[in-house]
Amino acid sequence: MATYNLALILGNPLNDAEFLLAKQTPPPKFGIEEYDSFVDSGLWDLPSKKLDLVEGELEPGSFVIEGLERTSLRNFDFDSAINKVLEQVGFKANDGGEWRFLKHLEEAEFGPGLPVHTVYISGKLLNRNQNLPGLCKWMSIQSCLSWLVDVKPSSDRVGPLVVLGLINDSVHSSEKVNTALDYQEYPPGVIIVPMRSRTAKPFHTTNLVVFAPERVKNKCKDYNFVAHGDALIVDPGCRANFHKELLKVVAPLSKKLVVFVTHHHRDHVDGLSIIQKCNPNATLLAHKNSMRRIGKGSNYFGIVMISFCYGVFKKQRLLKNLFS
Template identity: 65%
Template sequence: MATHVLAVILKNPSNDAQFLLLKQNPPPKFGQDEYDSYVDSDLWDLPSTLLNLQHNHSNSGIFIQAAQSFSQNIDLTKFDVQLGLNRVLEQVSFKVSDVGEWTLFKYVEEAEFGPGFPVNTVFLMGKLLDANQNCHGLCKWMSTESCLNWLLEVKPCNDRVGPLVVVGLVNDLKQSAARKLPPTLRYQEYPPGVILVPMRSRTVKPFHTTNLVIFAPENVSDTSEDCSFVSHGDALIVDPGCRHEYHEELKQIVACLPKKLIVFVTHHHRDHVEGLSIIQKCNPNAMLLAHENTMRRIGKGDWSLGYTSISGEEDILVGGQRLTVIFAPGHTDGHVALLDVSTNSLIVGDHCVGQGSAALDITSGGNMTEPQK
């Protein structure tokens, strides 16, 4: 079972390369001055809404082209598409009658990150009929190329592009290492080049997966003579912590990646390192990076080769792109994060989680109140 979202790609009648983005609402206030006073940059994404099931399965009266070609994946007659379109277009001050033909552009099934149901997205495309209709100040026309530039050259306080644009449009424009992964693998790529694969692991309930992060830029440049980097590679894997039953899946992933591979572990918990032994067998030349407090808790059965100790502020070069190690203790005393400098994306391990609160492992130095040494 999955929750369904309707996202609308509304094309500009005077410029076919542009589509409409909606300024997203900021997160609600938390009631804490330090948190609430932070001013984030504006996030722009495709207008969207939850897609409700039909109660009486009656015809909505809106014909969706190409819906039949997706019928094995989703049956739109089960959903109240007309209600969804009315809600979405109301957000941008338009009506269904303002738009020409509708086409089912894409249907994306989300990987099962958990603990709730996955969120699958129906992307409908339409074009405004009247080029003279103006959109309000919370909307803007953008091209896919402009969105990609925003994503690849992120600057502090600049506007940002949301995940619906990336999944629906941008990822089709850019060549990605994800295309080389096993076709049965479910993953998310956001921003482009940062691939998240939820792998079944021995994690804490209600979760059942740990995110395996893959970073493998297409344009590999040889700068191995640059001594300012603690490690060089053509691809990087973060936190290979899948259960034994999924080691074959991990083997397939490693086989798709370049041999000059960097392995980065945020901390030592089993749901983040249980697949290390598989990587070592598949690619004995892989380079492991970990904090020394993490490494002394990882058994020889998981990793018996050498490793590079990191403590924060070191730079890693992956395919010509720079990533920076961030020391982030609290969950454990050796927890580290990884910053993708160009897209300003932080891979945080268990220091922050998407639902609930990160636990403090007091048996491994977990502590949020005292400075870490």
């Protein structure tokens, strides 16, 4: 069965523009030194908990959630999940009110797992004198946008629940992606399409990442990190029976297209031939060793080879130059 999660948007009683974010627990260790030695920066997101499905008839709960009665989610235990979230951020059940169902999002089917469903509920915290725990803070959409724009090493980051639940609603894409596949837009103009690929088990998809600034119709300067330049796609490595879907995604993109291949494995390069046919003037960006392994079939592209000596920031500068 797919996983269902509750994400709470808890409003600040003193400032209608702010909502509560909680610092997320780092993921468990892999037991592999190469990964475990990496220390990531703090990730802040909406407080959330798993929603449990209740068998049989559900007793009326203590939380009245406006709009939930019109959905198919009525048999989930929202009372328990809301109580756990409030406890997580240092509040009690009677500290909140004005509960309202906002939306239900189903993410695409990434990797080996089933899609994850997220139910967004908003509420207003009523306790004006409550001191926040150290791992919580009030944030606004504007302050979250600042974090997204001014990304620096070791700086705090905004999690996907905030972007998908709040920020994406403030900026709308001009059109849907032309594919029958499920995808995720995070944030507007950056599309992630899990595509079936010849990847290693237990995984069965590789993420095709598409930067499509022309799809974002909001001209707000806050989105300059997305809404400028031409188009970039990363790792077009789908199976042959998904090439038609890849073509649908690539065909509407700007003819000044950059194709970035992170490495040479077949689940990252199997769709290059489709892009060559669709846009032979595209520029292929890859490490020089990857280019040798990809083979001469890529000769139709304009090629830019990079070396590890560039480093992260020089690679970012190279991408910026390609977009300008």
